[in-house]
Amino acid sequence: MNLNTSKMAILVIAFLAGGPLQAEESLAIRNCTWCHGSSAQGLSTAPRLAGQRDQYIQNQLLSFSEHLRDNPLSQQYMWPATAHLSPQAAHDLSAYFSALPPVPANDxxxxxxxxxxxxxxxxxxxxDVSACVVCHGPNAEGVRGIPRLGGLSYPYLKRRLEQWGEGFHAAAAPMxxxxxxxxxxxxxxxxxxxxFIGYESLE
Ligand code: HEC
Ligand code: HEC
Incomplete structure (x- = not known):
């Protein structure tokens, strides 16, 4: 075998094994899951991403990188995490996480x-508080830019609802x-x- 054919053989083997491309992709995912949990079900203060709406995730990534979502934990963790995220990477990660099955926190x-x-x-x-069901859906499943709320963790939901009242993330109309x-x-x-809203509510 001359040098060229052995190089070719290595490339073919790398391709068949899913090679460097797949490794790169899983590295991008691990950049998120070391905080959000290995199956993206949420961990500590980082919320569940599994099953969240694709469009909503993309919108949030943009609002972190533009510093519109400005509560303390977003500033501390998500501003740096999105500082060098390309639009293509944000698009791919949103598609990936939205397709994972969500598990309810039940907490x-x-x-x-x-x-x-x-x-x-x-x-x-x-x-004068509108019914949440009108936008978030009968099973709190969300649609497009409106997030799934069912099964997110109690401390995360509580903090989000409190922080709007404190003036953070003011751009998140109508919340x-x-x-x-x-x-x-x-x-x-x-x-x-x-x-407590879980699997049986998946549309
Ligand atoms: C260092 C820890 C850390 C890393 C790394 C991280 N996150 Fe986060 N993420 C958080 C925390 C904490 C929050 C909650 C912010 C808040 O309370 O508003 C969050 C919030 C989010 C939200 C908002 C979810 C919602 O329901 O509104 C999205 C989307 C998100 N992260 C996606 C990502 C993606 C994609 C990556 C990888 C590129 C990533 N995160 C990396 C800690 C992290
Ligand atoms: C008129 C439509 C509408 C109504 C009514 C509404 N929401 Fe929302 N909600 C939204 C939209 C749109 C967003 C996303 C905002 C953004 O882009 O940041 C959102 C976001 C949220 C989030 C953030 C979820 C996350 O993953 O961080 C929570 C929590 C929430 N809403 C709770 C509620 C509750 C509770 C009610 C009822 C009291 C309610 N909403 C009523 C449209 C609505």
């Missing part, structure tokens, strides 16, 4: 779930206005209810 207070469900389905007329009208008890109830 809210079960006794508050019924109160949370009532707000989710009907809104709160007295404080700052809606969440700003919720009391701490109502936030607890909603975050509890949503944490």
């Amino acid at each position: 809210g207070d079960p006794e508050l779930a019924a109160a949370g469900r009532a707000i989710y389905d009907e809104g709160i007329a007295d404080s 700052p206005q809606i969440a700003g009208r919720l009391s701490p008890n109502q936030i607890d109830a909603l975050a509890s209810y949503l944490s």
